[in-house]
Amino acid sequence: MQFNHILAFDVSKESFAVHLRSTKDTLWKGDVKNNFVEVKNLFTMIKKDFRLKFKECLVCLEATGLYGFHLLTFTSCNGIATWVAHAQDIKQSLGMKRGKSDPVDAERIAEYAYRFQDKAVLWSPPRPIIIELKALIGCRDRLVGNRVALENPLREMQDFSKKSIYLSIEKSCHKALEQIKKAIDDIEFRIMDLIKKDKDLYEMYKRLDSILGVGPVTSVAFIVETNEFKDFPNAKKIACHCGVAPFSYSSGKRKGKAHVSHKANKKLKTLLDLCARSAVLAKGEFRDYYLRKLEEGKSPMLVRNNIRNKIVLRMFAIVRDKSMYEKKFNTKVG
Numbered sequence: 001m002q003f004n005h006i007l008a009f010d011v012s013k014e015s016f017a018v019h020l021r022s023t024k025d026t027l028w029k030g031d032v033k034n035n036f037v038e039v040k041n042l043f044t045m046i047k048k049d050f051r052l053k054f055k056e057c058l059v060c061l062e063a064t065g066l067y068g069f070h071l072l073t074f075t076s077c078n079g080i081a082t083w084v085a086h087a088q089d090i091k092q093s094l095g096m097k098r099g100k101s102d103p104v105d106a107e108r109i110a111e112y113a114y115r116f117q118d119k120a121v122l123w124s125p126p127r128p129i130i131i132e133l134k135a136l137i138g139c140r141d142r143l144v145g146n147r148v149a150l151e152n153p154l155r156e157m158q159d160f161s162k163k164s165i166y167l168s169i170e171k172s173c174h175k176a177l178e179q180i181k182k183a184i185d186d187i188e189f190r191i192m193d194l195i196k197k198d199k200d201l202y203e204m205y206k207r208l209d210s211i212l213g214v215g216p217v218t219s220v221a222f223i224v225e226t227n228e229f230k231d232f233p234n235a236k237k238i239a240c241h242c243g244v245a246p247f248s249y250s251s252g253k254r255k256g257k258a259h260v261s262h263k264a265n266k267k268l269k270t271l272l273d274l275c276a277r278s279a280v281l282a283k284g285e286f287r288d289y290y291l292r293k294l295e296e297g298k299s300p301m302l303v304r305n306n307i308r309n310k311i312v313l314r315m316f317a318i319v320r321d322k323s324m325y326e327k328k329f330n331t332k333v334g
Contacts, residue, residue: 002117002118003056003057003058003081003117004022004023004053004056004057005020005021005022005027005050005052005056005057005058006019006020006021006022006057006058006060006110006113006114006117007019007020007046007057007058007059007060007110008020008021008059008060008061008106008107008109008110008113009059009060009061009068009071009106009109010061010062010102010103010105010106010109011034011061011062011064011067011068011071012034012064012067012102013034013067014033014034015031015032015033015034015102016031016032016033016034016039016071016106017029017030017031017101017102017103017105017106018030018031018032018042018106019103019106019107019109019110020046020050020110021110021111021114023114026107026110027050028046028049028050029103029106029107031102031103034067034070034071035070036070036073036074039070039071039074040074043074043078043080054078054079054080055079055081057080057081058081058082058083058113058117058120059071059075059080059081059082059083060082060083060085060109060110060112060113060120061082061083061084061085061109062084062085062086062087062090062109063084063085063086063087068084072084072123072125075123076123076125081120081122082122082123083113083117083120083121083122083123084123084231085109085112085113086237086240086241088240088264089112089240090108090109090112093112093115093116121231121232121233123231124227124230124231126227126228127228129194129198129201130223130224130227130228132194133191133194133195133220133223133224134224136187136190136191136194137191137220137221137224139187140184140187140188140191141267143180143183143184143187144184146180147177147180147181147184150173150176150177150180151177154166154169154170154173157169157170158170191220192216195220201223201228203322204223204228204229204319205219205220205223206324207318207319207322207323207324207325208222208223208315208318208319210318210324210325211275211311211314211315211318211325212279212282212284212285212286212325212327213275213276213277213278213279213280213282213286213311214275214311214315215275215278217271218271218272218274218275221267221268221271222268222271222315225265225267225268226238229315229316229319229320232316234316235312235313235315235316235317238312238315238316239308239309239312239313240264241264241265241268242264242265242268242269242272242308242312243264243265243266243269244264244269244272244305244308244309244312245309246305269308272308272311272312273304273308275308275311276304276305276307276308276311277304279307279311280304280307284327285327286307286310286311289303289306289307289310290303290304290307293306
């Protein structure tokens with residue numbers, strides 16, 4: 001696909017840095033406040049002053065969570081092609097660049113979108129049920145964080161303080177902990193109730209949950225964070241997004257070791273690590289692979305990361321093929 005104009009946004013909570021370019025050069029750059037009215041006014045101005053046709057324009061921005069809401073709402077309502085690119089892809093594709101500011105970042109996003117527009121994965125707005133699930137998951141995560149913040153000090157206090165002091169503090173925290181646990185249970189029930197009422201979503205959930213080591217929390221998180229696997233063209237892109245895809249760093253005769261990027265979706269990366277740790281404890285292909293690689297002298301951390309990658313590959317494959325996971329076992333004797 002080819003576009004005559006690229007409109008790039010560097011998104012922040014308060015405002016956007018905007019860069020408009022044609023196939024040849026920069027046409028306009030400036031700042032716009034981050035609200036729906038200002039976004040609408042911007043597009044009206046650009047359409048009038050530059051005689052821009054929306055169908056010939058590609059909007060590009062980095063994935064920024066909630067801060068892109070007004071912009072994405074406007075582009076989806078008006079049928080404007082939009083590419084929500086990943087920051088690491090932009091950084092790696094353009095190489096080392098000096099300087100760091102919002103206008104400079106907007107210009108780099110515009111350059112990236114212009115050079116790689118043929119590889120653009122156009123953003124599709126999530127269904128209302130996905131938006132609701134994301135809000136519920138965020139609320140659950142915060143409640144779990146509060147529960148852990150209360151429980152962990154209590155456990156330490158039990159071992160390293162007077163019993164009378166511990167019992168007094170435990171009594172004070174007990175009611176709050178019970179309320180938090182009840183709130184978590186209520187939200188988890190609402191999450192599953194929503195999923196079960198949507199046939200396609202429930203089928204996808206069951207497929208993901210069938211993978212060895214993958215549980216309900218991880219299954220729902222991947223459905224929501226990938227927009228039902230619509231925002232990623234292949235498993236490698238998901239692995240990069242999760243920070244589990246290794247990259248080699250070499251220059252000339254120097255061969256550097258492959259390692260993963262620290263710029264990732266930390267939540268999904270943590271969930272994948274828990275999945276990998278669980279999978280190697282159960283009988284199946286992941287445990288067989290883990291033990292075989294340890295015998296070959298590979299480090300446990302490296303092998304676990306490989307298993308994280310394998311889990312992502314299995315996820316993408318079963319969603320794509322609409323199939324259930326088949327457990328594989330090592331049948332060799334001796």
